[in-house]
Amino acid sequence: MKNRRIILYIFCTLLIASCAVDEQCRTNRTVLLGFGIYHVSYNDSTKLFTTTSESIDSITIKGLELDTLTGKYTYVDSILYNNTKAISAFYVPLHSFVTSSTFEITFNTKVIKSKNDTLKFFNTKDTLTVLHENINDYLSLECGCIKVHSIDTAIVTHNFIDSIKIINHTVNNVNAENIKIYK
């Protein structure tokens, strides 16, 4: 009789525990624009161009905010990547409430062009501006809303970077690669 009561008590406890509502947000709410760095080389023997992922020795990325009064760019307080070593891909947040985001990327690396031709880049800076649309994306009552983006255009200076290519215009919480940077 006593055992029956204990079993009933455990059953009821488990039943109540199983009915408890989980109010924690378990969805990723971070939305980042993904970049991959690539190097295109020409193989004389095969007469073909090959694209390989390029590892940068060190990289520093800062956000630039346009001051509407002075018309000049100022650094955002926090640095996104601070002299980060051996990097071939990076992820940055786009502005949630303005439709353009600008970043300053500082490269420190060597690029081997051929057996006898190695290029050295020391504190070489490029500015990258992304024009985008900001869209509200409602997730749930627990997670609320996030801003996802649709990339329109990307403009870049060419001190280190040769060219860029947008491969995925949608920037969401999947955090996939959106833009390829070619050296």
Place this chain on the structure above:
Amino acid sequence: MQRILKYTSSLILCMLVYSSLAQKEKKLPPVNTAPFFNGVIVQADVASIAGSIFSNGTTYSYEASAQADFKHKLLPVIELGYAGANKLSTENIGFKTNAPFGRIGIDLNLLTPKKDARPTSNLFIVGLRLGMTNFKYNISNIIITDDYWGGTQPISYNNISTTKVWYEIVAGVKVEVLKNVFMGWTVRSKSLLSNDAAGNISPWFIPGFGTNNGNNYEISYTIGYRFQLPANVKQAHSSKKTDSVTK
């Protein structure tokens, strides 16, 4: 010796005939002597009222139903109710809705009347329901914060209208505790027929269905009264009288 053989053979023959007759009797289906129409049980769900009290107004639901009884076997049902939610999430996002809902369906009584047993009004049921509601809902005080670039934006979605359809698989019992007074419980498995597409502003609560999880389970506890046709009441009285005379 011949006599013994004669008696034993006749005994074996008798046993064979009896066993074959008994088998035939077993195969006969039980006769359903219940009248074609057994009245209508009008009932209220007490479990949903209790649940509403315990949830402190976060969610509430009140429902009643009318169930007809045909041959004490098939029991079509109409369920009507009113439900709502006034929820505040841990992030202080508010959700508000209230609307009527309806369900139609049918139950099948699995209790088969045993031969020579007293007729019973008790029911062991399994059934199906199709539920529907059309409602409007508000989601308020969603704050989007840009941690890197800075800035916040409050967002609210007001008067979003939607229609939800779902089905329910029902199982339970219903017992006649007093004359024509029924109490019973059912366990329900609820499944939405159409899920929200990704990116849609989906409601947290659906009146009549519960929290919007795709699948829900619910226990209902009903108290009801059976209204019978006058002819059926007379028949029931006369059958009781004949019972007492034969006794």
